Amino acid sequence: MFENGHPDGASSGLSILLVDDNRHVAESLGMAMQLAGHRLAHAEGPEAALSLLASQRFDVILLDLNYSPGKTDGAEGMALLTRLHAEDSAGRIVVITAHSGIRIAVAAMRAGAGDFVMKPWRNADLIATLERVARQTDPASTPAPVTMTDRPARLIGESDAIARVRSLIARIGPTSAGVVVSGPSGSGRSLVAAALHAASPHAAEPLTIVDLRDAASWPRIAAAHGALLLRHPDRLGEVEQGRLRQLLPDAARCIAIADRPAEIAPALARRIATVEIAxxxxxxxxxxxxxxxxxxxxxxxxxxGRSGVRFSPSAEAALRVADWPDEVRGLAAAIERAVLLGEGDTIHTGDLVATPPPAPLPAPAVRFDLDESERAMIEAALREHRHNVSHAAAALGLSRGALYRRMARHGL
Structure with a gap:
C-alpha cells in the first residue's frame, strides 16, 4: 500500500521518508499517512535511506536514531543526520527519540533537524509536526534545484575516494568558480556536475547543457542564464576554444566535463576550469x-515489479572482484539485465555474466577480455558452495561438465 512511497491512488499530500528498523512501526505509520493523504516510503537503515534519497525527492524525513540491535545512544542516527544536512542543508528532518532522550533531541536540532517527536506518540500529533516542518520548504519561497534528471544529485558510496569528491563539491559548489569534472567515462561525471549545480547559487535556475562536439548546440551558449554545462571542451581545436571563450556570458557559472583537462588551453581553462574534480x-x-x-x-x-529480489553471497563476492569496463554505468546495466533475466528471488553469480553471442569462428579475444572476471566469479562460486561443483555450476548457470572445462582452462 505504501512501500517505496507510491501508495495506491495517492496523487497529492506529502512525500515522507521513514528511516526506522522496525517494520511494524513502518506498517502502522504507512496506514496512518495514507488516511491523512500522504505518501510514506520506508528505509530500514542508512544504506537504504541514502539509496532512496538518491532516486527520489521527499518533502520531509522522519528519522529514528538507532538501527542496530542493542544500540540506544543515537550515534547511528546522528551520523546519518549530519550526512544528510551536509548534503542538503534545506532538507527537512524530524527525529524520533525515546521519552528520556531529550538531550539527544536537542543535539539533533543543533545538527540540523527541524523538530523531534518522542515515543510513544499520537499519530495526529506526529502528522501535524511533519506537515508543519514540511511547510518550511514551500517551493514558492525555496525553489528546488534544477538538475539534469528528475532524480536528486546524490553520490552513493562511503569510500575515501568518493568522500573527497563530496568534500570538494561542498567547498566549491557554492562559489562561482569554473570547474572541470574529469575521470573515466561512465564513472559518474554527469552526476558530479549536477551535484555542483545543486550546491551553487544558481541551483534554482535551469542548467544549460551544451555538447561542444555538436555545432548546432553552440547558439545556446550566449543565451544561457545562471549556469552552463560544457561537454568535451578538450576536444576542440585552438581556434574553437578561443571562440568558445569569447561566447561565454560573463555572469554564467561554467561546469565542464572533459576526458583530458590538460588539453584545454590556459586562457579558456582560467574561465571554465579553475578547479578540477577527478x-x-x-x-x-x-x-x-x-x-x-x-x-x-x-x-x-x-x-x-520484482520486489524482494536479493543478491546471493557468491554474487556479492563476484561483484567485488569483477572488472566493469564501462564503470558505474556498466555496473548499472549488468544489474538491470540480471533483474530482467534472473529467476526467483535471488540474483546468482551467473546472472551477472553476459553470455557472448555465438560466432562462426573461435574468438580468443573475447575469452581474453572476460578471462579475469570469469576466473574470479568461478572462484567465488566455488567458495560459496564449499567446492561442490554441482552446486557452483547451478549458481553460475552452467552444466557440471561446462564448469569442469572452464575450471581446467583457468587451472582451478
Whole structure:
C-alpha cells in the first residue's frame, strides 16, 4: 500500500521518508499517512535511506536514531543526520527519540533537524509536526534545484575516494568558480556536475547543457542564464576554444566535463576550469561497488515489479572482484539485465555474466577480455558452495561438465 512511497491512488499530500528498523512501526505509520493523504516510503537503515534519497525527492524525513540491535545512544542516527544536512542543508528532518532522550533531541536540532517527536506518540500529533516542518520548504519561497534528471544529485558510496569528491563539491559548489569534472567515462561525471549545480547559487535556475562536439548546440551558449554545462571542451581545436571563450556570458557559472583537462588551453581553462574534480574509477572505490549494486538492484526491482529480489553471497563476492569496463554505468546495466533475466528471488553469480553471442569462428579475444572476471566469479562460486561443483555450476548457470572445462582452462 505504501512501500517505496507510491501508495495506491495517492496523487497529492506529502512525500515522507521513514528511516526506522522496525517494520511494524513502518506498517502502522504507512496506514496512518495514507488516511491523512500522504505518501510514506520506508528505509530500514542508512544504506537504504541514502539509496532512496538518491532516486527520489521527499518533502520531509522522519528519522529514528538507532538501527542496530542493542544500540540506544543515537550515534547511528546522528551520523546519518549530519550526512544528510551536509548534503542538503534545506532538507527537512524530524527525529524520533525515546521519552528520556531529550538531550539527544536537542543535539539533533543543533545538527540540523527541524523538530523531534518522542515515543510513544499520537499519530495526529506526529502528522501535524511533519506537515508543519514540511511547510518550511514551500517551493514558492525555496525553489528546488534544477538538475539534469528528475532524480536528486546524490553520490552513493562511503569510500575515501568518493568522500573527497563530496568534500570538494561542498567547498566549491557554492562559489562561482569554473570547474572541470574529469575521470573515466561512465564513472559518474554527469552526476558530479549536477551535484555542483545543486550546491551553487544558481541551483534554482535551469542548467544549460551544451555538447561542444555538436555545432548546432553552440547558439545556446550566449543565451544561457545562471549556469552552463560544457561537454568535451578538450576536444576542440585552438581556434574553437578561443571562440568558445569569447561566447561565454560573463555572469554564467561554467561546469565542464572533459576526458583530458590538460588539453584545454590556459586562457579558456582560467574561465571554465579553475578547479578540477577527478571522479575516481570504480576499481578505486572498494566496497562502494556493493552499495551501488544494491542501489541499482532496488531501482530495477521497483521498475520491473520484482520486489524482494536479493543478491546471493557468491554474487556479492563476484561483484567485488569483477572488472566493469564501462564503470558505474556498466555496473548499472549488468544489474538491470540480471533483474530482467534472473529467476526467483535471488540474483546468482551467473546472472551477472553476459553470455557472448555465438560466432562462426573461435574468438580468443573475447575469452581474453572476460578471462579475469570469469576466473574470479568461478572462484567465488566455488567458495560459496564449499567446492561442490554441482552446486557452483547451478549458481553460475552452467552444466557440471561446462564448469569442469572452464575450471581446467583457468587451472582451478
Amino acid at each position: 571522479v575516481p574509477p570504480l576499481a578505486a572505490r572498494g566496497d562502494d561497488v556493493l552499495l551501488l549494486a544494491r542501489h541499482f538492484l532496488r531501482l530495477a526491482a521497483d521498475r520491473y
